[in-house]
Amino acid sequence: MTKRKKNPKSKWTKFVFFTDNHGNMEDTSCTDALVEFMGRFQPDIKIHGGDGFDIKALRKGADGKDVNDSLEEDIRMGVEFIKRTKPDVYLFGNHEDRLFKTMESSGSGIIRDYCKDIIDYIVSTLKENGCKTIKPYHAEDGTFKLGPVVFCHGYSANQNSVKEHAIHYAPSGGACVIGHLHTIMQANAKRHRGVVGFCAGWLGKQRTAGYAKNHLNSSTWGNGWCYGWVKGKDWKILQAHKVGGRWVTPIDFDID
Numbered sequence: 001m002t003k004r005k006k007n008p009k010s011k012w013t014k015f016v017f018f019t020d021n022h023g024n025m026e027d028t029s030c031t032d033a034l035v036e037f038m039g040r041f042q043p044d045i046k047i048h049g050g051d052g053f054d055i056k057a058l059r060k061g062a063d064g065k066d067v068n069d070s071l072e073e074d075i076r077m078g079v080e081f082i083k084r085t086k087p088d089v090y091l092f093g094n095h096e097d098r099l100f101k102t103m104e105s106s107g108s109g110i111i112r113d114y115c116k117d118i119i120d121y122i123v124s125t126l127k128e129n130g131c132k133t134i135k136p137y138h139a140e141d142g143t144f145k146l147g148p149v150v151f152c153h154g155y156s157a158n159q160n161s162v163k164e165h166a167i168h169y170a171p172s173g174g175a176c177v178i179g180h181l182h183t184i185m186q187a188n189a190k191r192h193r194g195v196v197g198f199c200a201g202w203l204g205k206q207r208t209a210g211y212a213k214n215h216l217n218s219s220t221w222g223n224g225w226c227y228g229w230v231k232g233k234d235w236k237i238l239q240a241h242k243v244g245g246r247w248v249t250p251i252d253f254d255i256d
Helices: 028-041 072-085 097-105 109-128 161-169 216-220
Strands: 013-018 045-048 089-091 133-135 144-146 149-151 175-178 184-189 195-200 225-231 234-243 246-248
Touching: 013 028, 028 072, 028 225, 028 234, 045 072, 045 144, 072 109, 097 109, 109 133, 161 175, 161 184, 161 195, 175 234, 184 234, 195 225, 195 234
Parallel strands: 013 045, 045 089, 089 133, 149 175, 175 195
Antiparallel strands: 013 225, 144 149, 184 195, 225 234, 234 246
């Protein structure tokens, strides 16, 4: 009797969404855990949610220390993160967008050229490491869709942002996964057949984000990433985070 082959369309697609390593603010122990996890999980698609670089010298309202800060270590560590994680999809975040804004608005040709060189370097590194899809930081054009799940960096930062993104982007019965807030969060939103929003956390060290030292919302920040399965209109998303100092990343169960 010939064994019946599975219809390839019936296969679940496994994904990992990680985001916000912020260049030289990266917590390398989190990256180590992420890389080890992906080795076990073997995702079909890896999605980087952006802010892989901090670009603090170009931050609006940056003080003298940040303005004078070299970007060399920031770019080096952000590029090294790309080489280690090899994302298939990269969604530029608001921090990389500082390069594009400065390139468009600076009155200095040298600064414009410098920003363009960094952008070109990031893009070429992504492509050399297998990235096939690169999206701009743009509320209309900066999303990536995988079946009923939509991914983006994030375009608002308030208590309702996770719900807002789910309602705005997710199809009926689907989900939206964002970064940007550095918070591990899930929020169910009111919409026909329901939508769910997820925030994946970040992969940086909180103490290195000097600009946020007086922001109360930084107390909600947490290290982590999202991962899951998609097939047709069905999906399942889990959030990796630490409990008792250990990473909780269950994958050993039957999703079929």
